[in-house]
Amino acid sequence: MNLIERVIAISRRRSPWICRLNAGSCNGCDIEITPLLSPRYDAEQLGIELHGTPKHADIVLISGTLTLRSRQAILDIYDQVPNPKAVVALGSCPSSGNVFAGSPLVLSCSLDTVVPVDVWVPGCPPRPQAILDGIARAAKLLEDGATKSQLAKSRLAGSQPESRCGRPS
Template sequence: MIGLFQHLIKISRRRSPWIYRINAGSCNGCDIEVAPCFSPRYDGEQIGALLQGSPKHADILLISGPVTLRTRDMVKEIYEQVPAPKAVIALGSCPASGNVFSGSPTIIGNLESLIPVDLYVPGCPPRPQAILEAIQKAAHLLENGETHSQQEEDQHD
């Protein structure tokens, strides 16, 4: 019976990944590369990816920019608003290292020191193809129960 229940949960997670974007203080280079992902050329909607206006309707958080002292609380709040299961994609070099902003007293460091990150998309800025590939990988992680949020949930059960 439990196996059937787990199977039904897995089937219910096979859906279009809905994405909420956060710019945590970037130079907007990553944002410029996200836009073509949903244009006719790359057609992110073909894989079912849709941008959402509210984190409460998202499955995936797409975060660009170095997290600053000013945006730290906002990022945490938005992360908490995304319902479980959720995946987090760190977009570009800034969330990983601060990139050109590192060394600034207002940069808090790696995004993973604030919230769990499932995937990093390297580059400054990353190409649209890499962004779409990460979205597909995040959807796969969600479907298979392999995101950080799902693993934490399993540990608490």
């Protein structure tokens, strides 16, 4: 690893820009993100900036129950994030569906089967400290080149089996 690559790798950890994606959340997790930017938690100390567009983001925070309608939106927005990128799943909903599991319009599978998730932040909703920790861990993974999308890229293409979950068969 030469000097410039090393500087870029450090910069990835020191400047993670995040983008929120509400996949059908009750808004609880999204409300817990806003204190991160407030004086108490001040995420800017870690270089975290909240951006509205996925084109500027490094880390996508996906919150909420996955629904039949949001599946394609998640895939579209994930594809718009330029590489290298990381995904942080906020709360219990993306992993299990939480209290909404089994509802007719809710996907009965975890977010991992739709996009590769790097960090899971449990809680309903997770505390702001936990979200901050999750973002910091994802940023460290970006530095090490160890996010799932980076690993899949460094291996040969097609190493991740396509999931059929939630697709109209």
